[in-house]
Amino acid sequence: MFPVRKLATELMSHCSAFLLPSIPPETRPSLTYALVVLNQRLPRFTPLLWKHAQLRLCADGGANRVFDEMPQLMPDEDALDVQNRFLPDVIKGDMDSIRPEVLGFYSNLGTKIVDEAHDQDTTDMHKCVAYIQDFASNLGNSNVCILVAGALGGRFDHEIGNINVLCRFSDIRIILLSDDCLIQLLPKSHHHEIHILPSVEGPHCGLIPIMTPSAISTTTGLKWNLDNTEMKFGGLISTSNIVQDEKITVQSDSDLLWTISIQQPIQDS
Numbered sequence: 001m002f003p004v005r006k007l008a009t010e011l012m013s014h015c016s017a018f019l020l021p022s023i024p025p026e027t028r029p030s031l032t033y034a035l036v037v038l039n040q041r042l043p044r045f046t047p048l049l050w051k052h053a054q055l056r057l058c059a060d061g062g063a064n065r066v067f068d069e070m071p072q073l074m075p076d077e078d079a080l081d082v083q084n085r086f087l088p089d090v091i092k093g094d095m096d097s098i099r100p101e102v103l104g105f106y107s108n109l110g111t112k113i114v115d116e117a118h119d120q121d122t123t124d125m126h127k128c129v130a131y132i133q134d135f136a137s138n139l140g141n142s143n144v145c146i147l148v149a150g151a152l153g154g155r156f157d158h159e160i161g162n163i164n165v166l167c168r169f170s171d172i173r174i175i176l177l178s179d180d181c182l183i184q185l186l187p188k189s190h191h192h193e194i195h196i197l198p199s200v201e202g203p204h205c206g207l208i209p210i211m212t213p214s215a216i217s218t219t220t221g222l223k224w225n226l227d228n229t230e231m232k233f234g235g236l237i238s239t240s241n242i243v244q245d246e247k248i249t250v251q252s253d254s255d256l257l258w259t260i261s262i263q264q265p266i267q268d269s
């Protein structure tokens with residue numbers, strides 16, 4: 001007798017519409033975005049994420065990045081004007097990386113400062129996600145999507161720490177972003193439809209069982225689909241896969257990480 005596995009019946013839809021200059025009104029689900037800026041080089045599309053977000057946080061040294069690098073991303077505009085326009089709502093963390101003049105600049109202009117230097121057991125990104133969870137509790141987790149800029153590349157302990165936050169807050173939509181790719185968790189509590197925007201993302205993608213091995217995962221829309229396939233670290237995981245259709249479906253008995261490449265701008269020759 002085979003064991004009977006009950007797979008999730010409830011659907012969760014995903015779409016990277018936040019990478020578009022304006023979010024099409026028909027995009028489902030319609031989400032409230034919050035942005036967390038980390039202490040890494042800002043992705044080139046950070047001004048777009050900032051525009052889409054209704055709440056903007058900097059994790060400690062992430063405030064230095066907004067102060068220093070937002071003007072560089074908008075070279076045609078006056079630097080001071082950009083600094084005065086892109087004001088974070090909140091700066092939260094253990095405050096060991098933000099420069100004093102940056103802290104002074106933003107606190108004088110009304111940014112809320114939440115100093116949690118006493119907590120040396122959670123990362124600054126964790127602290128920011130916890131803040132958004134409390135702040136948005138009235139919206140319901142399923143309607144909120146946290147975009148995290150600068151979460152990938154750089155120090156591996158930080159990257160893994162950032163991925164750990166996806167696992168720790170698995171009931172909130174959180175998307176880790178760099179210039180090159182995005183990562184999000186597909187919780188096993190749902191089956192998933194991922195609507196691909198070929199103008200901004202793909203074709204390279206991956207599905208990775210991060211917490212526990214998966215006994216059965218099934219996909220459609222990929223070049224190398226899974227068909228009730230087992231996946232585990234040390235065994236098969238799906239990397240260097242390719243999106244083939246504009247709708248990908250994923251169903252698994254384990255939480256999976258979904259990652260997809262972000263398209264690079266066309267370089268002038």
Ligand SMILES: Nc1ncnc2c1ncn2[C@@H]1O[C@H](COP(=O)(O)OP(=O)(O)OP(=O)(O)O)[C@@H](O)[C@H]1O
Nearest residue numbers: 038039059060061097123124125151154155158159
């Ligand atoms: N190189 C990196 N790669 C990925 N994420 C990073 C990197 N550097 C910082 N971060 C993220 O930005 C957040 C804020 O960074 P910051 O440098 O202020 O942290 P920190 O607590 O001082 O780190 P540490 O003391 O470990 O250097 C971190 O919690 C982490 O999520």
Ligand SMILES: Cc1ncc(C[n+]2csc(CCO)c2C)c(N)n1
Nearest residue numbers: 093094095119120121122123124125
């Ligand atoms: C087992 C263990 N490993 C590392 C740290 C250190 N640490 C983890 S998060 C953090 C805050 C970074 O802003 C620090 C210092 C710890 N506390 N416990």
